Amino acid sequence: MAEQTKRIDFLIKKLENEDWVVREDAAELLAEVGDPRAVEYLIKALEDEDYHVREAAALALATFDSKEAIDPLIKLLGDEKSGVRYGSALALSILGDKRAIKPLERATEDENKVVQKAANMALNEIRKRV
Template sequence: MPEEMSQIEYLIKELETGNWERRVDAAELIAEIGDPDSVQNLINALNDEDYHVREAVALALGTFEDSNAVEPLIKCLSDEVSGVRYAAALSLSMIGDERALNPLEKATKDENEVVQTVSRLAISEIKKKM
């Protein structure tokens, strides 16, 4: 890592340009560092072509509890990969924004039982925060 580049700048670069495994690692490390200025970079990465990355990013966004992530995470409830849908539902429960209630209600009818269960739990958690 070049000295003039901060740790978070390096991770954001990896999130955008590394191979999929490095992008996953970058998303997880960004969440651990907890730099709120990186939320938009994570939101952008929800459109990654690799589902591993989308899932890791969706989970990472929950740690920030940033309402700017709500709408992009709601879109992830329709992802073709159940792991991404599960991660989005879990993060929406952590953020606790009531805008997610109706989409999560629809997700309780998901084809995947884990997504259904996590969506029900997310609804419960959001209602507790209201």
């Protein structure tokens, strides 16, 4: 258990690295480890200056059953980068919270066809559960 804690602490620290590739990798690895302590740091990473990190953090949050991630992920549906919007829609699909329905309905009109498809898929998944 102490080894697991050290690994989580190490990866969380890497989310603050100056290199976006290191931050992106840290987000992906935190998802693999699956320790819920990572959630608050991944939510913070949704505001990273680099879109690769924002997308990785969104997808990583999908691996946690975290209700506190829903609103920040919804906010990401308006990100300037389509990959981030796509990652957010996928994460919201997996998390399945009904708060995302209206924002995802708007995302079905996104300028990017891939984001539109992800939003439609997410809506279908969420509506199956509620």
